[in-house]
Structure formats: C-alpha cells, structure tokens
Amino acid sequence: MQTRKQVTVFLENKPGRLAQVLSRLAQAKINIVALSVMDRHEHGVLRIVTEDEAATVKALQTLNAHFTESDVLAVELKNQPGALAHICERLAEDHISIEYAYCSSGGRNGKVFGIFKVSNLEKAQRLLSESGKNQRKIEKPTLRDQRSYKK
Structure with missing residues (x-):
C-alpha cells in the first residue's frame, strides 16, 4: 500500500479526445496502473494513476489538457x-x-x-x-x- 499521485484530466466530449490522451501517454512509454473514465454533463473525467507521475504531467502539458493532481x-x-x-x-x-x-x-x-x-x-x-x-x-x-x- 502506498500514497500515489492521481491525475484527473477533464476531457471535451468529442470523438477521439480520450484516444488522443492515451496515445500521448503510450508514445511517452508511460504505463497506466489504474484508470477510470466517467461522463459529466459537458465533459468527461479521466482519472489515472501511472508508474511515472512526472512524465504523465509533462505529456498532458504538451496536449494543453486541463488536469489536476491529488493524493x-x-x-x-x-x-x-x-x-x-x-x-x-x-x-x-x-x-x-x-x-x-x-x-x-x-x-x-x-x-x-x-x-x-x-x-x-x-x-x-x-x-x-x-x-x-x-x-x-x-x-x-x-x-x-x-x-x-x-x-
């Protein structure tokens, strides 16, 4: 058991947006430990825990994605x-x-x-x-x- 950083990404409800984020993480060779995706009225919410939090943040910044981090x-x-x-x-x-x-x-x-x-x-x-x-x-x-x- 351990404390990990979770990244919550807010996604536009557009075809391919989730694929774009996950593809970017794959290109950066970031392994996903756990993931959850849910729908909100005007956007999707992607919660991910990865093996490399710093690389995850960097990859998301290259996409200009809106995200938060939490323990x-x-x-x-x-x-x-x-x-x-x-x-x-x-x-x-x-x-x-x-x-x-x-x-x-x-x-x-x-x-x-x-x-x-x-x-x-x-x-x-x-x-x-x-x-x-x-x-x-x-x-x-x-x-x-x-x-x-x-x-």
Missing part, C-alpha cells in the same frame, strides 16, 4: 472475492469515508490495485498497514447495516 491510496489486492470488501469494511469501521474508488484489472506481474480517494489519507494508511501486519483471512465479507458505521 490517493493505492492498495495491492488479492484477486479474490471479498478482497475489496475487506478494505472498505476496515475503512468504514474507523469512520474513514471513501469519496470514490476504482481498480485495475491486473498489470505487470498480475498485480491488482484498488485506488481510493479517502477523507483521511494518513489515518487510512496507518489503519491498513496495521491490519496488514495482523492479516486476517478474507473469507466472506461481513454485510453490515449502513447505520453501524456512524459515530
């Missing part, structure tokens, strides 16, 4: 049922809100990453580091009533 939590996950639920439950138990999350589908070496934008990055890192040391076996996720997470 996110990148958690290596086991590719098995319940792995993502386990992380979400641990964060909820300590009242850490997940603003949004997305995952990779496996990359180099078959690693899968969950990317989390959370309300308290340092606390989430500390919590998940501690739970990694006392790794409990992921069986079935515990389905809890949403009210049980409130302070």
